[in-house]
Amino acid sequence: MILATMIAIPLAAQDGAPPAPYAYRQLDDPAQEAVAQELMETLRCLKCQSQSIADSDASMAGDMRHQVRIRIAAGDSPEEIRRWLMDRYGDYVSYEPVMSATTWPLFAIPALLVVIAGLLFWRRFRRRA
Amino acid sequence: MSWRLWLPLMVFFGFLGLAAYQLTQPRDEAIKSAMVGKELPYFTLPPASLERPGVDSRYFYDGKPKLLNIWASWCLPCIAEAPQLEQLKEQGAEIVGVAIRDKPTDVMRFLSQHGNPYTRIGRDDLSEVQLGIGSSGVPETFVIDGEGIITYQHIGDIRPEHVPVLLEELRKAGR
Numbered sequence: 001m002i003l004a005t006m007i008a009i010p011l012a013a014q015d016g017a018p019p020a021p022y023a024y025r026q027l028d029d030p031a032q033e034a035v036a037q038e039l040m041e042t043l044r045c046l047k048c049q050s051q052s053i054a055d056s057d058a059s060m061a062g063d064m065r066h067q068v069r070i071r072i073a074a075g076d077s078p079e080e081i082r083r084w085l086m087d088r089y090g091d092y093v094s095y096e097p098v099m100s101a102t103t104w105p106l107f108a109i110p111a112l113l114v115v116i117a118g119l120l121f122w123r124r125f126r127r128r129a
Numbered sequence: 130m131s132w133r134l135w136l137p138l139m140v141f142f143g144f145l146g147l148a149a150y151q152l153t154q155p156r157d158e159a160i161k162s163a164m165v166g167k168e169l170p171y172f173t174l175p176p177a178s179l180e181r182p183g184v185d186s187r188y189f190y191d192g193k194p195k196l197l198n199i200w201a202s203w204c205l206p207c208i209a210e211a212p213q214l215e216q217l218k219e220q221g222a223e224i225v226g227v228a229i230r231d232k233p234t235d236v237m238r239f240l241s242q243h244g245n246p247y248t249r250i251g252r253d254d255l256s257e258v259q260l261g262i263g264s265s266g267v268p269e270t271f272v273i274d275g276e277g278i279i280t281y282q283h284i285g286d287i288r289p290e291h292v293p294v295l296l297e298e299l300r301k302a303g304r
Contacts (some may be wrong), residue, residue: 015201015203015229015230015231017230017231017232017254020254020255020256046160046265046266047265047266049158059230059256060256060259060265060266063230063255063256063257063259063260064256064260066255067257067260085260086163087163087164088162088163088164088260088261088262088263089160089162089163089263089265090160090161090163092160093160
């Protein structure tokens with residue numbers, strides 16, 4: 001039994017590599033770190049799909065934070081980095097909503113409902129007047 | 130009573146039915162790479178073991194299509210796909226491995242236990258190649274044509290029924 005628990009520990013430890021240098025380390029420049037942090041909160045972790053990479057302790061999220069931080073430090077803009085990830089994983093990786101062939105109804109339907117409600121009100125008030 | 134009074138209730142049950150239907154449908158959580166059809170990013174990886182050289186992206190430009198297998202010694206489904214990789218190798222596929230966040234000792238132990246179908250294995254400690262080609266987990270297998278273009282992505286472990294699919298994709302990439 002004791003032996004079994006000893007064997008179980010390395011299995012739970014998952015991968016053997018240490019975290020990427022900038023997975024948990026902030027950038028030295030606080031302004032750059034703030035920009036990186038803001039971006040990381042809007043990028044989706046691919047392993048743990050309901051968390052942002054800023055919130056996740058998955059090793060892959062750590063590797064993504066490393067990429068974000070070194071690219072910010074190298075002078076890339078947050079939108080360039082978002083674009084780089086979306087070129088690889090599609091809209092999925094970004095929490096920032098974009099209008100596309102599949103998402104346009106999300107933007108169009110509320111606008112349509114407002115127009116319909118406006119028409120209904122207009123008809124009612126006109127009848128009463 | 131006007132039938133129109135029932136309309137909101139009917140819409141509500143319509144939504145309920147739709148939600149119930151969606152709940153019974155199997156959910157596909159795999160995230161497809163948007164890099165299929167595009168060129169491999171440039172990369173150079175050091176060897177992940179003492180037995181095989183590392184991997185350079187320039188290696189995929191020699192005219193011969195290859196499989197790029199993203200795996201790790203700590204990944205259980207990778208053990209399940211090992212016999213299928215062996216089978217692919219026997220049928221003439223060249224398999225290049227990229228070991229994600231791995232240690233050479235672990236890699237070599239894995240290869241001695243489950244076989245070594247790879248001609249090269251690169252060591253990707255920061256998941257840089259994985260992120261660069263739009264892979265979101267281990268194992269994943271990409272078909273690269275002889276000119277460095279990614280032509281196909283297989284997500285998850287390779288089961289026996291996927292072997293002919295991958296061979297066919299390799300053949301298509303070779304034309």
